[in-house]
Amino acid sequence: MSEIVANRYAQALFEVAEERDAVDVIESQLRIVAESLYEHKDLRRVLMHPQVSSNNKKELVNKLFENQAGVEVLNLLRLLIDRKREAIIxxxxxxxxxxxxxxxxxxxxTITTAVALDxxxxxxxxxxxxTALGKKLSIHAYVDKAIIGGIQLRIGDRLYDGSIAGKLAGFKQEIKVGRQG
Structure with a gap:
C-alpha cells in the first residue's frame, strides 16, 4: 500500500521536476534527505513520533535541509508530515x-548470484x-548462497532464473507432473 502512495508523491514531484528541467537536481536533494533520515536514527525517531507536532517536525525539517534541498523537496517533506506519511520518504x-x-x-x-561479483x-x-536489451542497466548485485550457482536477474517485474536452484525446482515440478500423467 505504501508503495502505491509513494508512487503518487514521486510522480507529482517528478512532473514538477520535468517542468523545471531539474530532474537530476531534485533526485540528488531527495537522496540527501532520505540518506540523512536513514543514517540518523534519532532524527528519524523524532520525525516519526506521533507526540511531536506537525509544526515542530516541519520546523525541524526546514532548519536541517534548507541549505541542501530546494523548495520542491521541502514542500514534499511538509506535505508528507501534514499527511502523517513521513515514513515513506x-x-x-x-x-x-x-x-x-x-x-x-x-x-x-537486480542480479543475484551464489558468489559475489567484483x-x-x-x-x-x-x-x-x-546491449541485448538496447538499454543501459543500473545493476544492484546481491549474494544468495541458496541459489547454489548460476544467476537470477530481475528487471522490473520480470524474473529470469538461470540459477541451479531454479533449474532443480523446475525438474522437481516436471517429475511431479510426470507422476500424475
Missing part, C-alpha cells in the same frame, strides 16, 4: 529514481545485458 526516492532512470533510458536490474564482472554483465 525512502519509497518516494526509490519510485522517483525509477522514473528518472526510465526517462534516461536506464533500467534497474565491480568489473558487474560492469561486464551490465554491458552485455544492456
Amino acid at each position: 525512502e519509497d518516494v526516492l526509490e519510485a522517483y529514481t525509477r522514473m528518472a532512470n526510465e526517462k534516461r533510458g536506464i533500467l534497474d536490474a 565491480d568489473q564482472e558487474q560492469q561486464e554483465l551490465a554491458d552485455r545485458l544492456g
